[in-house]
Amino acid sequence: MADSDRGPRERMVFSAAQLLRRDGVAGTGMRQVAAHAGAPRGSLQHYFPGGKEQMVNEAVAWAGRYAARRVDRFLAGLEVPSPSGLFAAMVAQWSDELTATGSLPGCPVAAATVDSADTADSTRQAAANAFACWREPVARALTGMDVPESRSAALATLMVSALEGAVLIARAERDPAALTTVARELGPLLDGAVTRPEN
Amino acid sequence: MADSDRGPRERMVFSAAQLLRRDGVAGTGMRQVAAHAGAPRGSLQHYFPGGKEQMVNEAVAWAGRYAARRVDRFLAGLEVPSPSGLFAAMVAQWSDELTATGSLPGCPVAAATVDSADTADSTRQAAANAFACWREPVARALTGMDVPESRSAALATLMVSALEGAVLIARAERDPAALTTVARELGPLLDGAVTRPEN
DNA sequence: CCCCGATTATGACAGCGGTCATAGCGGTCG
DNA sequence: CGACCGCTATGACCGCTGTCATAATCGGGG
Numbered sequence: 001m002a003d004s005d006r007g008p009r010e011r012m013v014f015s016a017a018q019l020l021r022r023d024g025v026a027g028t029g030m031r032q033v034a035a036h037a038g039a040p041r042g043s044l045q046h047y048f049p050g051g052k053e054q055m056v057n058e059a060v061a062w063a064g065r066y067a068a069r070r071v072d073r074f075l076a077g078l079e080v081p082s083p084s085g086l087f088a089a090m091v092a093q094w095s096d097e098l099t100a101t102g103s104l105p106g107c108p109v110a111a112a113t114v115d116s117a118d119t120a121d122s123t124r125q126a127a128a129n130a131f132a133c134w135r136e137p138v139a140r141a142l143t144g145m146d147v148p149e150s151r152s153a154a155l156a157t158l159m160v161s162a163l164e165g166a167v168l169i170a171r172a173e174r175d176p177a178a179l180t181t182v183a184r185e186l187g188p189l190l191d192g193a194v195t196r197p198e199n
Numbered sequence: 200m201a202d203s204d205r206g207p208r209e210r211m212v213f214s215a216a217q218l219l220r221r222d223g224v225a226g227t228g229m230r231q232v233a234a235h236a237g238a239p240r241g242s243l244q245h246y247f248p249g250g251k252e253q254m255v256n257e258a259v260a261w262a263g264r265y266a267a268r269r270v271d272r273f274l275a276g277l278e279v280p281s282p283s284g285l286f287a288a289m290v291a292q293w294s295d296e297l298t299a300t301g302s303l304p305g306c307p308v309a310a311a312t313v314d315s316a317d318t319a320d321s322t323r324q325a326a327a328n329a330f331a332c333w334r335e336p337v338a339r340a341l342t343g344m345d346v347p348e349s350r351s352a353a354l355a356t357l358m359v360s361a362l363e364g365a366v367l368i369a370r371a372e373r374d375p376a377a378l379t380t381v382a383r384e385l386g387p388l389l390d391g392a393v394t395r396p397e398n
Numbered sequence: 399c400c401c402c403g404a405t406t407a408t409g410a411c412a413g414c415g416g417t418c419a420t421a422g423c424g425g426t427c428g
Numbered sequence: 429c430g431a432c433c434g435c436t437a438t439g440a441c442c443g444c445t446g447t448c449a450t451a452a453t454c455g456g457g458g
Contacts, residue, residue, distance in 0.1 A: 030446070042408080043405070047405095114309060117305070118222070119222065155384060158361060161367075161381050172323055182356065228414075244418080402457090406451100407450100408452090412447095416442095418439105423437090
């Protein structure tokens with residue numbers, strides 16, 4: 001949300017991620033990205049000589065790092081750390097945006113996957129990396145909450161999957177119900193995976 | 200899969216759904232749909248006077264009905280009905296396609312949601328309807344397996360969410376691991392929701 | 399002062415997209 | 429036969445997109 005002046009290049013990557021959320025890859029033009037970032041059009045071919053594909057890939061990578069950062073921040077914000085609490089925080093980031101602003105742009109990584117997984121292989125790999133970047137801190141957080149290492153990675157995958165799917169449904173319905181439902185139903189399962197209940 | 204001769208119109212809707220899976224909404228052209236369906240180009244404005252939006256909406260609706268039909272068929276194919284068995288069958292439909300053909304086109308409903316939820320409201324509603332069409336038979340199947348009615352709808356949402364998210368990840372990674380993981384981790388939770396274990 | 403690299407400014411191009419307009423078939427029915 | 433109707437056939441238009449080519453601008457060092 002801090003779109004401040006971090007150099008025009010980073011601003012463009014950020015704007016690309018933002019527009020990707022709304023319109024998808026094919027629906028977002030490069031001129032549009034430049035305009036949204038307040039950057040001159042001539043900077044496009046200068047900063048992204050690899051063309052649109054490079055820009056999309058960087059936006060996806062940025063989103064992956066952003067998601068990972070958020071996970072760490074959620075952990076720091078939990079007074080009593082628990083898997084369900086972490087998941088609830090992850091879900092709340094999305095439902096809050098919908099209830100606050102009234103609209104729910106999707107996940108840029110999902111957009112890149114849907115739009116160009118079968119047409120641009122580098123973008124597909126960028127999306128895979130982003131998902132990995134995201135799941136990794138989640139899995140590590142779970143092991144830190146006494147979830148056995150053998151399951152923490154799998155549960156992280158489940159959490160991200162359920163979240164992404166719920167975002168899709170909530171977006172289609174313009175209703176955060178799917179998000180809250182998933183958080184409520186999945187929470188107990190996650191907490192049940194801790195070996196020594198610490199409460 | 201049965202692209203047979205059900206009239207050119209239905210063939211075009213089917214082809215649209217198929218192309219949507221791979222290239223998304225903006226990445227799929229109407230001429231391309233006609234060509235894929237072996238239909239004359241002039242039929243486009245004749246059968247879809249509402250333009251691309253109408254075509255996409257019908258493809259999405261078709262996909263929703265198709266998913267619902269599949270759920271019923273999965274139920275019929277289960278010797279011992281159980282929530283985890285149903286979910287495993289739903290997941291297997293996707294992982295099997297990836298392992299068999301080597302590639303994994305996504306879900307057309309997800310594509311429509313990602314690409315035009317914020318730009319074409321009728322498409323957004325079509326996607327919401329498709330999700331509802333899909334979850335409804337799942338929820339009903341759960342109640343038929345002695346899952347309390349209060350939870351069956353929520354669990355159906357969770358199942359569809361987790362599946363959609365796992366499809367995304369598997370598509371990005373070109374690896375069905377996320378799908379099998381989600382099925383394995385979510386199965387016990389689902390079976391734990393039956394009041395009287397029938398086994 | 400002048401050169402130089404980084405950045406920006408334009409303009410053009412070729413392609414494709416959806417959509418409209420118009421006309422042509424090929425039957426069937428009155 | 430002539431009228432109507434479902435369907436098809438083209439062709440054109442306009443807007444947009446990604447990309448390239450070329451030149452201008454600007455801030456600092458040599």
